[in-house]
Structures are given as structure tokens and as C-alpha cells.
Amino acid sequence: MAVSVKEVAAEAGVSVGTVSNVLNRPEVVSERTVNKVSAAIEKLGFVRNDAARQLRAGHSRNFGLVVLDGRNPFFMDVTQGAQHRALENGYTVLMGSSDNSLTTEQQLLDLFEEQRVAGVLISPMHSDLSRLWKIREAGTPVVLVDRGSGDRSFSSVSVNDVEGGRIAVQHLVDLGRKKIAFVGGPQSIEQVQHRLEGAQSVIAGTADAVLQVMPTKQLTVLEGRAAGERILAMNPDERPDGIFAANDLLALGILQALVMSGSLRVPEDIALVGYDNIDFAQSAVVPITTVRQPAEEIGRTAVDVLLREAEAGADTVREQFVFTPKLVVRESTVGTGNAS
Amino acid sequence: MAVSVKEVAAEAGVSVGTVSNVLNRPEVVSERTVNKVSAAIEKLGFVRNDAARQLRAGHSRNFGLVVLDGRNPFFMDVTQGAQHRALENGYTVLMGSSDNSLTTEQQLLDLFEEQRVAGVLISPMHSDLSRLWKIREAGTPVVLVDRGSGDRSFSSVSVNDVEGGRIAVQHLVDLGRKKIAFVGGPQSIEQVQHRLEGAQSVIAGTADAVLQVMPTKQLTVLEGRAAGERILAMNPDERPDGIFAANDLLALGILQALVMSGSLRVPEDIALVGYDNIDFAQSAVVPITTVRQPAEEIGRTAVDVLLREAEAGADTVREQFVFTPKLVVRESTVGTGNAS
DNA sequence: TGCATAAAATGAATCGTTTCAATCATGCGG
DNA sequence: CCGCATGATTGAAACGATTCATTTTATGCA
CATH class of the missing domain: 3.40.50.2300 (Response regulator)
Structure with a gap:
């Protein structure tokens, strides 16, 4: 039922490696081949399987966002801002609401870990950040949203x-x-x-x-x-x-x-x-x-920080953004x- | 950095197949082994890689939801309802807002296809459902939300x-x-x-x-x-x-x-x-x-219908739910x- | 104790994409 | 016409969990 690169390759008369190159680095393959492959993709209705892609890559192109209350328009705006900025960089945002429940917060983090998100944005429920430490130690950058990090051990985007x-x-x-x-x-x-x-x-x-x-x-x-x-x-x-x-x-x-x-x-x-x-x-x-x-700006900035942390790897300088509220x-x- | 079943298997002194069985069908493995493996999982901090899992399975355990306006509290409530019901059945919901833009709607659907979502819930922007037909033909069930399906060709959950x-x-x-x-x-x-x-x-x-x-x-x-x-x-x-x-x-x-x-x-x-x-x-x-x-109920019902369609496979009876609005x-x- | 049978555990094959070292083709200067 | 550099293409290995046919171990009964 599902069309794979292999079939595209057969249809276009090239190897699977070439199909992959057309998909990811078209500049290294000749124009004629690009056309052939594109035609085959079009004809067969090929859609890249993201699971296989990220299995190889080791991580997904999703960020996980945990907010305190998904129905609060404030967090909707934060989410909106985050989602837009993420999309601009080829990422998507999985949003979950902890709804005042520690259990739910944990479940969402479990889920994000299983999905190997490229980073976690979270407005945590309380001050025990040990779980977040673990996540970061496992290689996933974490940014605190709408909440400072007392000892600056995490990057954060917050408001005073x-x-x-x-x-x-x-x-x-x-x-x-x-x-x-x-x-x-x-x-x-x-x-x-x-x-x-x-x-x-x-x-x-x-x-x-x-x-x-x-x-x-x-x-x-x-x-x-x-x-x-x-x-x-x-x-x-x-x-x-x-x-x-x-x-x-x-x-x-x-x-x-x-x-x-x-x-x-x-x-x-x-x-x-x-x-x-x-x-x-x-x-x-x-x-x-x-x-x-500044809800949307908080969301955007948080994604920016996360992108930088993801880029830099383990040895990152933590960033603390603190916006000033206005009456x-x-x-x-x-x-x-x-x-x- | 990431711990895999292989390492868990080594730690516990069993084969990878057994680890997988402990994870998915613990009833077929002896209690003693379950304990050994669980201990190893705990010790190494193993987290299942969902990408690998769904690569094998052929599809994910996510549903994709496209709403017209992510900031409208009505759709937030629909989303909430859908999310809860999905979670009860071990699924999660990826929510995206088309924001009045056909392009965005298409992008979200592209994304969902790449992610091989187990089903699509959508409040479509206009009446051209050809894209949705294609998605369904590729084996992904589709349910229309807050919108009937004129010719009953799609299942739908809507309000009169x-x-x-x-x-x-x-x-x-x-x-x-x-x-x-x-x-x-x-x-x-x-x-x-x-x-x-x-x-x-x-x-x-x-x-x-x-x-x-x-x-x-x-x-x-x-x-x-x-x-x-x-x-x-x-x-x-x-x-x-x-x-x-x-x-x-x-x-x-x-x-x-x-x-x-x-x-x-x-x-x-x-x-x-x-x-x-x-x-x-x-x-x-x-x-x-x-x-x-009844926003939340719409969301819940939509997921129910989707679950049934996913269960039944291709030869499903389409369901049309129409709620009656109240002043x-x-x-x-x-x-x-x-x-x- | 021996044997039939059930229970438990194994491990190789598989999913689809990406990567990269290796191979092949092309064109150009000498 | 040869050799070589550059560009294009190849194909096998790898990612990590699951499956299932097969093998190993345990259990019950005579």
C-alpha cells in the first residue's frame, strides 16, 4: 500500500541512494536525474516515511511543549508563537497540557521521550526539575517557558x-x-x-x-x-x-x-x-x-533558544530571557x- | 547515548526478543524474567524508540487534527475532548491550525502523511475533499469534524x-x-x-x-x-x-x-x-x-468514530453524527x- | 526415569530511509 | 589517445523495535 524509495528507484531506473539524494541534496545529482526521479515520485504518489527517517537520524524534527493549561488563551498565544517560529525552521511542535496534574505532566514527558523530540519546552508545575535534568542528560535540550530557572541551570524565557x-x-x-x-x-x-x-x-x-x-x-x-x-x-x-x-x-x-x-x-x-x-x-x-x-514573543523566543541549544550540543551557554510586564x-x- | 533493547538484553542476560516481549506481551514471559528485564530497563533508563516501533508497525499511534482556528476557544474545547478520548485509547493527537489558509491546511496534511498518522480529523476549509480522498485511499481513515459530508462519503461528526x-x-x-x-x-x-x-x-x-x-x-x-x-x-x-x-x-x-x-x-x-x-x-x-x-463531545465522538474506522479497515460503514444545537x-x- | 507436551526464550529477518566508501562516467589537457 | 580530475551514481550497512518460526527448557504423567 505504501510506496517506498525502493519502488521510486525502480520506476525511475536509478538506485535508492540517488532517490534519497534527490530528496535531501538535489544539488549533487544531475538535473536530468532529478527530473526522472521527481516524475516517478509524482507518478507513484510517494510520501517520505518520517519514522524511518528519524530512526536513522536518531531524533525527530518535533519539539515538545508542555503548558500548564491548554485552554488558557495566554498559553494558546505562547503555543501559536512557538509553532510559527518552529515551522519557519522546519520543525513542528507537539503541544500538551498538563492541566494541573503532575501525572499528566509526566505522561507528556514520557511521550516526548519516546518520540525522541529534538527539544522540550515546558512550563513546569513545580520546582522539582530532576526529571528535566535527566532528559537533558539524555541529550535533549530543555527550555523553561514562562518561568525562570532559579540557579540558571536551564535556559529560560520568562517574565518578571x-x-x-x-x-x-x-x-x-x-x-x-x-x-x-x-x-x-x-x-x-x-x-x-x-x-x-x-x-x-x-x-x-x-x-x-x-x-x-x-x-x-x-x-x-x-x-x-x-x-x-x-x-x-x-x-x-x-x-x-x-x-x-x-x-x-x-x-x-x-x-x-x-x-x-x-x-x-x-x-x-x-x-x-x-x-x-x-x-x-x-x-x-x-x-x-x-x-x-508578551505571549507570542515568549513562544517565539523559547523556540529560538531551543534551536540554539540543539545546534550547540552539550556545551551550551544557558540563556535567560526575562521580559518586563506592562500594566x-x-x-x-x-x-x-x-x-x- | 541512547539505550536500546540490545543493551537492555545484554544487561538482563536475555535476548532482544524477550525484552520486546516483556514490553509488549508480558504474559508470555516468566515472572522471573520479567523482573530481571524490568530491573535492567530501570537501571539503564531505557526509553522505547517510537520511531523504530512505528517503522515496523507501518503507522504511528498519533491522530492528526486540523482545526480552522487554533485560537478559537470552541476549537480548543474540541481539541481537548479529542485529546482525552484518544489518550484513553493509547493514542495522542497532533493538533494544527489551518488559520484560514489553504496552504497551511495542505502543509499540515503533508506533515501528517509523512508521520503516517493513524487517522485524520479535520475541519476542512472548503468543499474540495479530493485531497482527503487520496489520504483515505492510501489507507488512512479520515473523519470530518464540525462539518457534515454532503454525500456521506466520509464519516463526520457535526452540528446541524x-x-x-x-x-x-x-x-x-x-x-x-x-x-x-x-x-x-x-x-x-x-x-x-x-x-x-x-x-x-x-x-x-x-x-x-x-x-x-x-x-x-x-x-x-x-x-x-x-x-x-x-x-x-x-x-x-x-x-x-x-x-x-x-x-x-x-x-x-x-x-x-x-x-x-x-x-x-x-x-x-x-x-x-x-x-x-x-x-x-x-x-x-x-x-x-x-x-x-457540544464542543468537547464533538471531539470525543470524532475520535470514537476514527477508532472504529481504523479498526475496521477499508470496508467500513461511514458514520454520520449530527448534534442538535441549543439556544x-x-x-x-x-x-x-x-x-x- | 522416559516421554509427550506445554511454556519460555531465541535470533534472524524486516520495516524505509540515509549515509558513505566505492565505482563508474565524463570531459579536458597534454 | 591516454591519464586524471571531477562529477554522478551505486549499493550495502546502519538505525532500533517487533515478529515468528525454531529451539530450548520445564512440567506432568505413566
Whole structure:
């Protein structure tokens, strides 16, 4: 059923080696032969078997990408960026979502190892990177995405999350909000941890300001809604007047809860800041002030770094890219022009 | 660098065939040997080379999935559903987005062919399915996703888009809206075409009702915003009082434009219906009435069908799944309890 | 203990492509 | 017309897992 080089060779009256050369280094074979072989390929509908190719090569031309949440538009954008840059260099990207599950993360890495991916891009769930060390020792380059590598032992492309948390909460404080809530979790996610640290640093430096941490199990709209309910149920005098959500999905959920109740106005009663600047943040009930991360650029850069590591082999210099986040101010903190 | 069965065999003091048996049919090998081999595998850190495996097998354990827009949450949900069901059966899904480009669609299919995927799931861009015929003739099962197969020559898992368009516009008409606009495109996308047909059928059966078609180049928030601007710029007496957008992203964009202008209220001046029921539709400025498609179930079902086709080989009965869409009413058409 | 039979283990052949040392053809200067 | 350099082509080996016909070992029974 499947046509192989052998049959192409027979059809064109040349050897298999020549067919392979036509495929991979046409410059070393005479024009007449190229034509003959091309015609045979066309006629028989030959399609190269990638498995055989990579068996010989020892590795594939795929990169493996593990993100924390495949449904979060932020990671979709990262993926998009990575996919494009990879394609430009003749690679493809296998994307998998760990979905908050360590088991799934492991499974994906197992899969990638079996497939002998040319490199791994990962936004790891926690700080135990031992598995990633093993993978790299086996010869597969690894780049951390959206997450720095504390001791610089891995290349990484990330955003300064502490700074992001800082500017978010500084913005709230500048608006006169003193009772701030940080909504986010799990703490095991380093990004969440860092954003919280940034928030705390602002509070520490501001008189009268207090921060209460409201943990969530995940970074989803649903969890956000639950957090919103909790805020609504609070005693009015302990209720925050400013909320910093660890990402936009949470913020969206919180906003939904608040708006649906009708009893608290955003931003008048509670100002809300999210994180990521996903497209949907600006089309929310109340457009959400957020901290922008250059998602596509992160994806592109990560692939660039990976390509360099793959090129250089074992003795690579690790690269640390850290982007600086930017505040995007919208109505969820400053209100609309007409409504006070 | 890479450990192969041969080395495992040496370490365990058995033959390569036995190692393979331990890996694939442990029931035929004695318990003692299984233990020896397992220990060797553990010790050497052996990871099966999938390329070699699938070279022998003749095909991989991957399915290829081509969606129209990888950033549309609807397709993300379809992908998620497909991925889960595939994983349950020991397969993985390679997802690619054709991004409105025929060339990209072709490239993805080329890639999938080279990778010898075990099956193709595709939401094709247009009605020329000749390429898909070829793929199937080469022995790879193909299932159409979110799109029926006119002549039933392919298995398909889809939603009745004509019905979807019908209930959307019927809803608008029931609310007394007579000047309806259909926003969507390109027409080459069959889903768009069908939703429009459904809309037209309602209009045809309703006295005084008129439908104007506002074509878009893509189904994105950005295009939606542009369409919204066009509506704002219209002469008030030719402006529609009801809009049916071909998907939620467009609806979101339209809503943004209308709300930002401040001169037209939704739903009082213009009622708006979207399509897909993506999560973000309900957290929009004005929560959007929409037509729900069971995205994850579509993905899951598509994989089920593909598995059956792969199982059955050439002489398969084609299956046509058609889900019925459901209207989800929100404030963008009926207003809030308190306002009006 | 011997023998028939079942269970377990073996290893060579296979999948399709790429690589590379070896061979063959071509053209050119002398 | 020969020798040689250059270019073109060849074909066998290799990649690593799986398969299966064959051989070896174990088990049960008389």
C-alpha cells in the first residue's frame, strides 16, 4: 500500500541512494536525474516515511511543549508563537497540557521521550526539575517557558512576575485602595508565588495597606467565580476594596460573580486587576485592567533558544530571557469616562 | 547515548526478543524474567524508540487534527475532548491550525502523511475533499469534524448548522426584531454558509422581516469589531435592530464596538446573538445570547468514530453524527432583569 | 526415569530511509 | 589517445523495535 524509495528507484531506473539524494541534496545529482526521479515520485504518489527517517537520524524534527493549561488563551498565544517560529525552521511542535496534574505532566514527558523530540519546552508545575535534568542528560535540550530557572541551570524565557505583581498592586494603592486581596493558587505554581511576592512588597511599603490572600485550587474562570462568591459573602468591613487576581481567567470569574450579584460595583466598590492581558479581558462586562505578558514573543523566543541549544550540543551557554510586564489600565480600576 | 533493547538484553542476560516481549506481551514471559528485564530497563533508563516501533508497525499511534482556528476557544474545547478520548485509547493527537489558509491546511496534511498518522480529523476549509480522498485511499481513515459530508462519503461528526442559524434568528424575530443583519464569512466556510441558510429560512417565513448580509474575511474578534464600526456608521433607518453573528468571537467584537461608542445599547437598540457558546460569551460586557455546540463531545465522538474506522479497515460503514444545537439566552437579547 | 507436551526464550529477518566508501562516467589537457 | 580530475551514481550497512518460526527448557504423567 505504501510506496517506498525502493519502488521510486525502480520506476525511475536509478538506485535508492540517488532517490534519497534527490530528496535531501538535489544539488549533487544531475538535473536530468532529478527530473526522472521527481516524475516517478509524482507518478507513484510517494510520501517520505518520517519514522524511518528519524530512526536513522536518531531524533525527530518535533519539539515538545508542555503548558500548564491548554485552554488558557495566554498559553494558546505562547503555543501559536512557538509553532510559527518552529515551522519557519522546519520543525513542528507537539503541544500538551498538563492541566494541573503532575501525572499528566509526566505522561507528556514520557511521550516526548519516546518520540525522541529534538527539544522540550515546558512550563513546569513545580520546582522539582530532576526529571528535566535527566532528559537533558539524555541529550535533549530543555527550555523553561514562562518561568525562570532559579540557579540558571536551564535556559529560560520568562517574565518578571515579581515586578508584574508589584505594578498591579501599586496601581491599586495609587488609586487609594488599602484593603487588597490576592486571589490565586495553587502556591506550588511559581508564577503565582512570585506575583504574590510582588504584591506583598508593595503592601509592606505602604502605610495602612493590608493584603489578604485568597487561595484557589486552579487558575480558571470557575475558581474565580467561587472566589467572587466568597468575597460577596464577606462582612462589609473586612471586604477588600481592591483585588489582584493571579490571572485573567480568575479575574473574569470574580467579575462575573460580582456583577451577577448586583450588590457590588466594579470599580467603585472594588477595583480589579488581572494578569496576562488575554484578548477577552478587554471585552469583559467591565473591561479588565491587567498586566500584559508578551505571549507570542515568549513562544517565539523559547523556540529560538531551543534551536540554539540543539545546534550547540552539550556545551551550551544557558540563556535567560526575562521580559518586563506592562500594566494595561482599563475600566475595572479607573471606571468609565461617564460613570464617575 | 541512547539505550536500546540490545543493551537492555545484554544487561538482563536475555535476548532482544524477550525484552520486546516483556514490553509488549508480558504474559508470555516468566515472572522471573520479567523482573530481571524490568530491573535492567530501570537501571539503564531505557526509553522505547517510537520511531523504530512505528517503522515496523507501518503507522504511528498519533491522530492528526486540523482545526480552522487554533485560537478559537470552541476549537480548543474540541481539541481537548479529542485529546482525552484518544489518550484513553493509547493514542495522542497532533493538533494544527489551518488559520484560514489553504496552504497551511495542505502543509499540515503533508506533515501528517509523512508521520503516517493513524487517522485524520479535520475541519476542512472548503468543499474540495479530493485531497482527503487520496489520504483515505492510501489507507488512512479520515473523519470530518464540525462539518457534515454532503454525500456521506466520509464519516463526520457535526452540528446541524442550518438549524442553529434558524433558532438564532427565530429568537430575534420572536423578540420583535425585523431588520436582521447576518455577520460572518468567508462564505467558503461551510458552517458559515449553513448558518446563513438557517437565518434566511426564518426571514423567508416572516412578514416584513429583512436580512442583510455583512460579510467578514475571518471569524475573529477583530473582524467583529470592524463589522461593529460599519453598523455604527450606518444610516439609523437602515440600521439593523438584531444581529446574528456567525460565531462568538465576531459577536464579542461587535459588542465591543457598540459598547465603546456608547451610542447604541444592547439589547435595547440592537439585540445580538452569537454562536458556539464559548466560555467567554457569558462574561462579556453584556453576556451574549448564543447557540451552543457540544464542543468537547464533538471531539470525543470524532475520535470514537476514527477508532472504529481504523479498526475496521477499508470496508467500513461511514458514520454520520449530527448534534442538535441549543439556544442559550442571555442579556444581549433579553436585557437584564433591572434594566428595561 | 522416559516421554509427550506445554511454556519460555531465541535470533534472524524486516520495516524505509540515509549515509558513505566505492565505482563508474565524463570531459579536458597534454 | 591516454591519464586524471571531477562529477554522478551505486549499493550495502546502519538505525532500533517487533515478529515468528525454531529451539530450548520445564512440567506432568505413566
